[in-house]
Every structure is written in structure tokens, then in C-alpha cells.
Amino acid sequence: MPPTHFRHLIPLFRCGTKGTGLLLTAGSAHAADAPWMRVSLESPLGPAWAWTLLAVMMTIVVLLAAYTFRHYWFSLNRLFGDQRHPYASIVSADWPRVTIFVAAHNEEAVIEDCLVNLMGVDYPADRMLVVPVNDRSKDRTREIIDAVVTRYPGRIRPFHRTDGKPGKAAALKDATETVDTDFIIVFDADYLPSRGLIRRLMAPFFDPEVGAVMGRVVPQNCGANLLTRLLDLERSGGYQVDQQARMNLGLVPQYGGTVGGIRLSALHAVGGWHDDVLAEDTDLTYRLLLGSWKTIYQNRAECYEEVPQNWSVRTRQIKRWAKGHNQAMWRHTIALLRQSDLSWRERIDGALLLGVYIMAPVLIIGWVVSLLLYFTVSMQWIAPALVLMAFMTHGALGNFAAFFEIAAATHMDRSHHRIRLLAFNWLGFIVSAVAISRGALEQMVLDRIGTQKFHWDKTIRYRTAAPKQGAPA
Secondary structure (H helix, E strand, O other): OOOHHHHHHOOOEEEEEEOOEEEEEEOOOOHHHOHHHOEEEEOOOOHHHHHHHHHHHHHHHHHHHHHHHHHHHHHHHHHHOOOOOOOOOOOOOOOOOEEEEEEEOOOOOOHHHHHHHHOOOOOOHHHEEEEEEEEOOOOOHHHHHHHHHHHOOOOEOOEEEOOOOOOHHHHHHHHHOOOOOOEEEEEEOOOEEOOOHHHHHHHHHHOOOEEEEEEEEEEOOOOOOHHHHHHHHHHHHHHHHHHHHHHHOOOOOOOOOOOEEEEHHHHHHOOOOOOOOOOHHHHHHHHHHHOOOEEEEEEEEEEEEOOOOOHHHHHHHHHHHHHHHHHHHHHHHHHHHHOOOOOHHHHHHHHHHHOHHHHHHHHHHHHHHHHHHHHHOEEOOHHHHHHHHHHHHHHHHHHHHHHHHHHHHHHHHOOHHHHHHHHHHHHHHHHHHHHHHHHHHHHHOOOOOOOOOOOOOOOOOOOOOOOOOOOOO
């Protein structure tokens, strides 16, 4: 029994039940004078049900609030904070030799455009070698690659892979074994590089602590339909605000798997490519971070991509991204939080970045829990009501934080007319939330019981392939 003069420092609570209700009141002499401190939850399903729902809802609200704050913080930093472009001034140098991989699996519609564009970049021709990584293609990809090789002798060395494990990481793993340069840059076959892109991606590697560099991706088919316009807005927010803000604040820029460069010594130091992951870029980002290598984001290093033009393709694409990102979350979160040579700000931001795809099912669970609270729990204290109000407020304002980020990006891009489509992002948000949740459910159930094998969903291309030689156009 503690001394009397210390008793007022110890919170004592007494719990009582009446029927199916649960009453929690403060055990001090002032409890009667503070009725707002009384918590009373009643439910026909019992007190455990009521308090479990309330605890789940409070946890969800805290998580949503953290991501809401993060979106606003990044947006305000980009609008009003100091901007970091530490390697932008490097325009002339003794440029190192680099190998440029172009990952291609059944890419007859786009591979020629990518290779021809790379032949026109502003980088010394004798310092770069382009290697199209033709991974088990069944269409005319090989034929088109070989035709381009003859047009640019000595500048392109194809890597034709006819068997092996499926997936981009597995193909890159095999191709990397043939490289004799210190650096590689990776493109997807539908990407069209800007003229100065290679120089901008290579400039940060003069810093020996830099392990990876990431450029900005801009959709080039955004005028096709509503979906492509919404994805254009999403990309603007993700790169112009999210990535650059993390660069400004010294947090965790993400290597994105394409339009990015890697120092091979760093890649080998962290174990090379892992071919058992769906998101090799996220996995590599965190292995480099845990290995004390820096990832740099170059906002002015632009490359142009082809985004999905129908919702079914978009759904499959984001499901694959979500599964791969969640794989990285399970693998790296604990190690990240224990990494003592990282600041707490880096660790927290890195953990939030790893958990970004799990928030869609969390939000859906929140909607379900809020309905269950409303219909099955009677609350007689203002605090539980405030929890529900907080959740509803997030629905009105918290989701708007991501839209505010997009609005900030369109402002910085000086393309204000795009802001008229901002309200339609609710449609993309709902579709993405459902697709991501389905992916998470498959991971937790089907993948664990072994009913699904490693599968890579290829994104459909929409450009028209070059006709065969001699065939009518």
C-alpha cells in the first residue's frame, strides 16, 4: 500500500457491469464532480465486443491521422520550404561508363521507340551501352531488337533470355552478371527518356555514398481518357510532391524500379537482386537504406511512360504493386525500426512508406467498424462520440490531404487546368482501395496456403507496333 501522500498520483479505476453494459469511472474523490470522465458503453453483444470495437476504431483513427499529417507536411514543404537539388549543377564532367538495361517481355509495341530514344540522349556514346533484356518474349520483340541493333552497331548489346524464373527481378539478376561497368540504369520498355536524362541520373554517383538514383516519371498518354488523366494527377502528386519532399527533408526517397540508376558495388553489398519479390524496387530501396547507402531523387530527370488506359489493367497493376510493397513491409519494418544509425524521423517515415498500401484495407475496416459501433454499441460519454467524429472528419478532410498534395503538384507544374479533374480522384481512390484490399486478402489467405504460385501480371501496351519489314503500314 503506497503512502497516503502519493495516492493522488496513481490512477485507480473501478469497473462495473450492469446487464450487458460496462461502466468505467475514475476512482478519485472528484469523479462525481467530473461526469465527463465517466465512460459507459453498452452492447447486446457484451462489454468485450463494445470495448474491442472502440479500441480498433481509435487505433485506425491514429493511423489515419499520421498519414494525413504526412500528406500536409510534404505538400507545405514543397510549396513553402527549402528545396534540395544538390547535384543539379553538375552538367559537365568526366562521365563514368554505364550500362542501360531495358526490361522487355512481349514488348513489340514499344521496344523500338525506347531504344531509338536512348540513342539520342545527351551522354557520350562511348560511355554508355544499351542492353535490352528480352525476357522470354513470345512475340516480335527479339526480331525488333535485332533490327535496331543493326542500325546502331556497337551501341546496343541484346540479352535474350529464353528460360528461367519469371519476373523482372529474375531477368535483371541474370543480365547483371554480364555487366562490366560500375553503374547500371534500368528502364521499362514503354519509357521514352528525355535528352538530358542519363546525365542527370548519373550526376549523383560522383558522391561515393549514393547507392541509387531515381528520376521523375511523367505519363505521355494522359490525354487518352479519364483514367489516364487521373493517373497523370496521381503521378504528379507522387513525384513532384511526395518524392521531392522526402528528398528535401532528409527522409527516405524511393527507388522506383525504372528511370533509376544503381551503383553495382552497393547492389552487391546488399545481396544483389532478389528474384522472389514482386516489387524489386521497394525491396532494394530498404536493403540499401539498411546498408547505409543513400537513395537520391532527381525531380528534373524526366522520363515519359505509358499508363494503363482501362480499369481492369490498372486494377491488376496496383494489385501487383500492393503485394510487392507488402512483402517488403513484412521483411524490413522491424529491421528498419531497430536501425540505430538512422534518425527516428527516417525510421518513422520509412515505416509509414512501407505501410502505405496496407492503409486501404485499414480504411475499409474502419468503415465497417464505424457501422458496427453505430448499430451495436450505446455510448453515454462524449469521448467515444468524438472518436467517431474524428473518423468521419478524416473521411471529409483526411482523404483530402492526398488531393491537396495533387493540387500542390499541379500548381508547381503550372498546369492549373488539370485541377478541374481533382474531384474525380474519388473514383480512382475507391477502385484502388478495393484492388489493394483484394491483393492483401490474397496474400494473407491464398498465398499462405500455397494455392497460388509466383505470378507476374504484365501491363498491356496501347501503342501500335511497328509493322513487319515489307508489310503494308
